[in-house]
């Protein structure tokens with residue numbers, strides 16, 4: 001009797017173990033399903049995006065206070081955004097997948113980016129800012145081309161998502177004073193300055209994997225907003241003074 005009882009409790013714990021393993025397996029699968037459900041979007045399906053990781057190769061972009069290179073950070077975030085966009089059913093064009101420029105001169109490089117944008121429904125250029133005048137300056141700033149109304153809507157949407165997801169800025173999207181890229185691209189186009197490499201804390205964040213995923217997610221959400229709605233629900237924002245940028249977007 002005693003032996004039988006032992007056997008029974010053994011088989012019971014075996015069944016219990018199997019049940020627990022089964023539950024664990026199901027919850028793991030569910031997580032995967034949930035993740036792809038989160039990123040899949042009918043609004044984005046089939047849309048062609050050009051993700052432009054700013055600079056590259058001989059042009060490192062701005063240098064961070066800690067020696068970080070803007071071109072590397074732009075590319076790391078571009079690849080993360082690419083992943084979200086592909087999962088969302090978009091067709092993704094990348095101006096670069098490695099640390100290389102698109103042409104041997106800066107002006108040809110810019111022209112190549114514009115030419116590639118002609119095949120895209122939407123264009124987003126990723127950059128990091130620098131302002132040596134004040135290491136306190138921080139936060140994301142999104143630019144559009146005056147006259148490109150869809151671009152303005154997209155810029156406001158990206159800025160809003162940055163404010164919500166990154167909580168690093170109270171800025172509003174701005175018309176770019178002089179961007180060769182934005183002036184020459186007809187599709188809705190924005191330049192996202194994702195943060196300041198001249199600010200030590202932000203430079204560290206911009207190199208942090210988890211923070212990079214957050215930035216990519218914020219942009220992806222804004223893309224989804226843009227293609228899902230007739231008009232983005234942009235709240236009334238205080239007009240911020242333009243931030244001087246040390247970027248030079250025009251071909252030399």
Ligand SMILES: [Zn+2]
Pocket residue numbers: 054055061062070126127128247
């Ligand atoms: Zn840049």
